[in-house]
Amino acid sequence: MTLTQEADGPHRIGRAPQTTTHKVVKSLWIGIWLFYLSAPVTDLISGGHGTWARLLGGLGLLAFTSWYLVLVFRTARSMPVPRVLLSLAVLAAQASVLSLTLGREWLVLFVYVSISSGAALPGEVSRWTVPGATALLTLVAFAVPGGTQYLAGLLIPALMGGFAMVGVRAMIRTTVELREARATVAQLAANEERLRMARDLHDLLGHSLSLITLKSELAGRMLPGQPERAAQQVADIERVSRQALVDVREAVSGYRRPTLPGELAGARTALAAAGVAADLPAGFEDVPLPDEAESALAWSLREAVTNVVRHSGGRRCTVTLTTQQTLAGPVVELTVSDDGTGGPAVPGNGLTGLTERLEAVGGSLSAGPAGRTGFRLLARVPLGSGS
Secondary structure (H helix, E strand, O other): OOOOOOOOOOOOOOOOOOOHHHHHHHHHHHHHHHHHHHHHHHHHHHOOOOHHHHHHHHHHHHHHHHHHHHHHHOOOOOOOHHHHHHHHHHHHHHHHHHHHHHOHHHHHHHHHHHHHHHHHOOHHHHHHHHHHHHHHHHHHHHHOOOHHHHHHHHHHHHHHHHHHHHHHHHHHHHHHHHHHHHHHHHHHHHHHHHHHHHHHHHHHHHHHHHHHHHHHHHHHHHOOOOHHHHHHHHHHHHHHHHHHHHHHHHHHHHHHOOOHHHHHHHHHHHHHHOOOEEEOOOOOOOOOOOHHHHHHHHHHHHHHHHHHHHHHOOOEEEEEEEEEEEOOEEEEEEEEEEOOOOOOOOOOHHHHHHHHHHHHOOOEEEEEEOOOOOEEEEEEEEOOOOO
């Protein structure tokens, strides 16, 4: 795990598979539930059916399974409801024909019909199709010899599995909407920040640039007849431009320099939005830090929390800020740890940038696995650094 790794982070809920690995993982999660098709397969092998019955039954089971997998695997995409209903009707017809012709062992196919309807249809539609698939299961079970003996063991999986998928689909939809809303809020915040910076720079530079323009025109008129007065105007231009440069630097520095209380509040919001339990200190006011040292630690906190949210896959994040006495003098240590996937720290833009910021104020950075699982970042700055 690295502070800069983004593409290799865990696959997020509600996102369609983007890589081959994601597709394989999703296929495995879907395919594992095909274990319950062992009853029809066993019936084909040892059910005493004829050769043609086995051949047609095998082809029917293969067609049913393929149709089911295509339908469930595409649930992350938007599919028209009529097309989904048609697909479910085909699945239900296949399940009915196979159950009526080959026996009660094939009634389990209706459970897959119910689950696929809950996964692929909106809640306002699936709340009717799931009970409908269960009702069809009941009717076919009464028509199949010995089917009522299997009915009790299939009704609950059909109902519970179908409605469970309704809940999963609702959770995925809510997650997608939340992600889109967060992206919109972030974009609006960025736009507002650009507008604020434009306003501030206009206020800072508008008067200075106007004055520089005016004095440049005056100096041009005074040359060559009044060189001394022109030189005075040029000196004023230099003074105004230097002051404008100082103002801009101070403004930009104010935009770029984070503070620990501000980053603590941002970390609490980011972790809560990502569903990560946060163990954060109440505040940093009791630790007297120079501005540059606080800025370096604040950047470290921001980068570490970003790493926890985006890449770690952890469910808990702990942040501590302590003062330690060393041979070189008192130091402040910021520790950010999580219980995620862990892994070695690979140098990248994130780690390199943090190291440079901390070294500029006499500090240091260490990052790496925390025990068997998890990742820990430790940033240290001397109390006497900065100004």
